[in-house]
Amino acid sequence: EAGVAQSPRYKIIEKRQSVAFWCNPISGHATLYWYQQILGQGPKLLIQFQNNGVVDDSQLPKDRFSAERLKGVDSTLKIQPAKLEDSAVYLCASSHGGTFWSSGANVLTFGAGSRLTVL
Amino acid sequence: QKEVEQNSGPLSVPEGAIASLNCTYSDRGSQSFFWYRQYSGKSPELIMFIYSNGDKEDGRFTAQLNKASQYVSLLIRDSQPSDSATYLCAVISGGYQKVTFGTGTKLQVIP
Numbered sequence: 472e473a474g475v476a477q478s479p480r481y482k483i484i485e486k487r488q489s490v491a492f493w494c495n496p497i498s499g500h501a502t503l504y505w506y507q508q509i510l511g512q513g514p515k516l517l518i519q520f521q522n523n524g525v526v527d528d529s530q531l532p533k534d535r536f537s538a539e540r541l542k543g544v545d546s547t548l549k550i551q552p553a554k555l556e557d558s559a560v561y562l563c564a565s566s567h568g569g570t571f572w573s574s575g576a577n578v579l580t581f582g583a584g585s586r587l588t589v590l
Numbered sequence: 591q592k593e594v595e596q597n598s599g600p601l602s603v604p605e606g607a608i609a610s611l612n613c614t615y616s617d618r619g620s621q622s623f624f625w626y627r628q629y630s631g632k633s634p635e636l637i638m639f640i641y642s643n644g645d646k647e648d649g650r651f652t653a654q655l656n657k658a659s660q661y662v663s664l665l666i667r668d669s670q671p672s673d674s675a676t677y678l679c680a681v682i683s684g685g686y687q688k689v690t691f692g693t694g695t696k697l698q699v700i701p
Contacts, residue, residue: 502687504689506691512693512694513594513596513678513691513692513693513694514634514678514691515691516688516689516690516691519686519688519689521686526686526688527684527686527688562633562634568687569687570621570687572621572622572641573641575639577622577639577682577687577689578624578636578639579624579634579636579680579689580636581633581634581635582633583632583633584633
């Protein structure tokens with residue numbers, strides 16, 4: 472099966488500018504995650520979608536970050552305006568979801584990531 | 591208290607030795623647990639998952655889960671230089687299966 476697609480791979484912007492990242496999950500995966508990974512840290516969950524609905528956005532800085540998942544398939548994460556501390560890799564991941572633990576339905580498959588540098 | 595805690599390392603082991611990586615979590619209701627490996631500049635990739643108490647083996651890797659003590663560990667036998675990477679522990683909790691990652695442990699296997 473095709474993997475999780477992300478674009479762009481790299482983006483350099485000035486502070487206060489805007490940027491958008493795109494993610495296309497594995498076909499059939501109901502759950503989509505956006506993580507922010509700052510150098511030397513573990514991935515931090517920004518937002519989680521179940522189909523096209525948001526189920527967790529508690530750590531999303533809503534004054535500058537927004538995300539949507541159109542028709543329950545691909546997703547866009549936007550930052551406006553960007554700050555220096557937003558420099559990070561933005562990882563998109565997807566899974567089937569559900570509570571059938573033994574099946575591995577909750578295993579996350581990650582895209583290659585989008586590396587953002589804010590100057 | 592962090593939701594998922596790992597020693598950041600680096601953990602250095604000689605080639606051929608056993609590497610032991612540990613992770614503790616705060617939500618007693620957590621349901622499933624993952625170990626991911628992340629090479630520098632790459633995305634995390636799954637090593638294995640475990641959801642019931644005890645040991646689970648896959649090749650050179652063994653995951654151990656103790657829900658009463660709220661810890662999960664990963665043993666890597668016959669460590670190879672190619673195992674040098676950051677190992678991320680991840681925990682599923684909540685009704686919508688939120689996946690929370692630890693900060694990762696950097697493993698260095700010395701030839």
